[in-house]
Amino acid sequence: MAVIPVELAGRPYEVRIGAGLLAELGEQCRGRLRRQAVPIITDTNVHAAWGEVVEHALHNCGQEAHWRILPPGEATKSWEQLAATVDWLLELGVERGDHILALGGGVIGDLTGFAAAILKRGCQFIQLPTTLLAQVDSSVGGKTAINTPAGKNLVGAFHQPALVLADLAALDTLPRRELLAGYAEVVKYGLLGDAGFFAWCEANGANMLTGDEALREYAVSESVKAKARIVAADEFETSGMRALLNLGHTFGHALEAETGYSNDLLHGEAVAIGMVLAARYSARKGLMPAASAERIATHFRHIGMRADLSEIGLDCAGRRLADHMLHDKKMDAGTLPFVLMNGIGQAFLDRNVALDDVAAFLDAELQAG
Numbered sequence: 001m002a003v004i005p006v007e008l009a010g011r012p013y014e015v016r017i018g019a020g021l022l023a024e025l026g027e028q029c030r031g032r033l034r035r036q037a038v039p040i041i042t043d044t045n046v047h048a049a050w051g052e053v054v055e056h057a058l059h060n061c062g063q064e065a066h067w068r069i070l071p072p073g074e075a076t077k078s079w080e081q082l083a084a085t086v087d088w089l090l091e092l093g094v095e096r097g098d099h100i101l102a103l104g105g106g107v108i109g110d111l112t113g114f115a116a117a118i119l120k121r122g123c124q125f126i127q128l129p130t131t132l133l134a135q136v137d138s139s140v141g142g143k144t145a146i147n148t149p150a151g152k153n154l155v156g157a158f159h160q161p162a163l164v165l166a167d168l169a170a171l172d173t174l175p176r177r178e179l180l181a182g183y184a185e186v187v188k189y190g191l192l193g194d195a196g197f198f199a200w201c202e203a204n205g206a207n208m209l210t211g212d213e214a215l216r217e218y219a220v221s222e223s224v225k226a227k228a229r230i231v232a233a234d235e236f237e238t239s240g241m242r243a244l245l246n247l248g249h250t251f252g253h254a255l256e257a258e259t260g261y262s263n264d265l266l267h268g269e270a271v272a273i274g275m276v277l278a279a280r281y282s283a284r285k286g287l288m289p290a291a292s293a294e295r296i297a298t299h300f301r302h303i304g305m306r307a308d309l310s311e312i313g314l315d316c317a318g319r320r321l322a323d324h325m326l327h328d329k330k331m332d333a334g335t336l337p338f339v340l341m342n343g344i345g346q347a348f349l350d351r352n353v354a355l356d357d358v359a360a361f362l363d364a365e366l367q368a369g
Contacts, residue, residue: 002221007232015224021167022053026061028165032099038063039092041112042103043072046130049173074261076107077146085115099124105131106138113144117159127161130170132182133268136223139164141231151327152253168216179209180305181268186219189226192247195345205303240349247339247347248275254324272300276307281361282340292344309365318362322355
């Protein structure tokens with residue numbers, strides 16, 4: 001088991017990474033679960049795969065799972081489900097010192113974390129991420145949120161978990177499409193600040209995705225280490241450093257909005273295409289070689305992901321996608337900072353990007369291919 005510390009002043013916590021952690025849940029959470037009844041929020045798919053394992057692990061420590069089982073998918077991150085979840089937790093009598101468990105991917109983690117943040121002005125929660133995307137990204141760092149009709153993750157709070165248990169065995173139950181979507185966030189850490197890690201992904205990503213456990217532990221651990229360093233330096237995204245984690249997300253969120261946050265385009269799939277777009281736009285501005293941008297696209301194609309905007313089949317103009325960006329939560333004084341690149345492993349924040357230019361670039365990308 002790898003143990004990665006997230007060093008926050010007065011509130012440090014651990015990310016534990018290894019196979020079999022859910023089967024050891026009671027032991028891993030010893031000292032944190034104060035009451036016999038343990039509230040667990042999950043979705044139907046994850047409950048079917050891991051509910052029995054979790055119940056058995058808790059039962060062995062004299063505790064009992066109380067489940068809230070939600071529909072899978074991005075639509076669950078809603079006002080309605082948030083309100084119903086908070087009411088459910090209040091009915092259970094959850095206290096501020098209790099720990100709520102979030103068992104699932106990014107949707108469950110975000111919703112549970114936000115509910116914990118606002119319940120009684122802040123309750124404890126533990127992340128049990130079961131997708132690759134959640135293990136390497138959304139479970140670490142304390143960003144919690146729900147979606148609204150105006151856009152993705154526009155209502156939320158910074159609320160750090162007390163513990164993250166990333167069970168690599170959960171990755172064996174994922175459809176390949178979900179694994180690939182999570183892999184986009186692994187690649188992100190190489191692109192934003194570690195060219196050597198991107199080269200590792202090129203050499204090892206395919207084997208990692210097919211199930212090599214050692215490669216999976218390395219990929220998750222290195223990703224978490226990178227995120228932990230950034231979060232510790234800029235927890236509330238005030239210095240601009242944490243904003244680098246949004247590489248590909250401004251473009252990606254616009255694509256998600258245009259596809260209705262549906263199963264037509266998963267978050268990680270949108271981010272992969274978004275990172276290719278960020279690289280190509282950087283090349284268009286003369287910031288990085290076009291060959292480097294195409295190297296990124298080639299890698300995503302090699303492992304079986306879409307890399308081109310034209311592959312999504314959108315029926316819109318670039319201006320419409322750019323307009324979606326106006327609802328981005330990073331808007332500041334009427335301008336939207338973009339994470340661009342001077343090269344692979346050299347991301348930076350550009351606060352002087354004209355959306356008209358972005359719209360023209362997206363028009364060209366929509367027509368390419």
